[in-house]
Amino acid sequence: MPVDERLRQQLAAWLEFYRELGIEDFYRRPPGVGEVRQPAPSNPREARLQKEEPARHTEVAAAPAITKPKPEETAQSVPPAQATPAIIGGLHARSLNLFEAPPSPARGKPESLEEIRADLGDCQRCRLAAGRKMIVFGQGNPHAELVFVGEGPGADEDEQGLPFVGRAGQLLNRLIQFIGMKREDVYIGNVVKCRPPGNRTPERDEIETCSPFLFRQIEAIRPRLVCCLGAPAVHTLLGLKEGITKIRGQFFDYGSAKALATFHPAYILRNPREEKILREDFEKIRKFLAARP
Ligand code: URA
Numbered sequence: 001m002p003v004d005e006r007l008r009q010q011l012a013a014w015l016e017f018y019r020e021l022g023i024e025d026f027y028r029r030p031p032g033v034g035e036v037r038q039p040a041p042s043n044p045r046e047a048r049l050q051k052e053e054p055a056r057h058t059e060v061a062a063a064p065a066i067t068k069p070k071p072e073e074t075a076q077s078v079p080p081a082q083a084t085p086a087i088i089g090g091l092h093a094r095s096l097n098l099f100e101a102p103p104s105p106a107r108g109k110p111e112s113l114e115e116i117r118a119d120l121g122d123c124q125r126c127r128l129a130a131g132r133k134m135i136v137f138g139q140g141n142p143h144a145e146l147v148f149v150g151e152g153p154g155a156d157e158d159e160q161g162l163p164f165v166g167r168a169g170q171l172l173n174r175l176i177q178f179i180g181m182k183r184e185d186v187y188i189g190n191v192v193k194c195r196p197p198g199n200r201t202p203e204r205d206e207i208e209t210c211s212p213f214l215f216r217q218i219e220a221i222r223p224r225l226v227c228c229l230g231a232p233a234v235h236t237l238l239g240l241k242e243g244i245t246k247i248r249g250q251f252f253d254y255g256s257a258k259a260l261a262t263f264h265p266a267y268i269l270r271n272p273r274e275e276k277i278l279r280e281d282f283e284k285i286r287k288f289l290a291a292r293p
Pocket of ligand 1: 151152164
């Protein structure tokens, strides 16, 4: 039977979308059968063991933007987050552009963090698996109103299997206290879950492979605010190409939640004079969360 060209293109885009999420197995649901959760990503990419490159910093290619940068918003002017449609990450954007109702796994029954962790398993989906000691899945309150997203584990995190436990983590802890919260109140994750060799910036394919798990974690937590710590988090979650210096301190739409871009604490450790700016951004977080929806 000849296939309508538009339908063919939509199907191709759909398959590409799932491939990006790491889902390669499909099954056909007979008509009339109720909603079924989408199949979990399986065997997305063979682990590629490569010789470690010298430490270098690559610019993360941004996913298509779905969020509109807005002028700096105060807590008063930020519209309350509503209960709602799926929170959408940068990689989800392509489907939004193509479909009125994007085929997101996130639209089914919400997953729990435990289910997502189980699905991640002893991940060998990208080359970072070869050099890691521990997977750093994420840590914190599964119902947190505030989620922090960093870049990727460093040496201390790799040893302990926990995010932000090194020097940058200590600064983050202080900033969390500065806004009247405890580390246990928030959830902390990273764009990639395994330590890049020599603490280099995660590469595009590593982020593409790993970040769908982060999107699912945020989806499961349903926070009011996601704080992107540094450029890789901003690029991955918001699909923005602008440099962090330009957009820091700004709120963006992130599905039904908001996202705030700010500096990575490790940058502040190297440039302590900028801590004042980071504190200003954290003050915005405090005000945002204090303004109850
Ligand atoms: N830097 C990050 O981006 N993440 C961590 O977990 C630790 C340091």
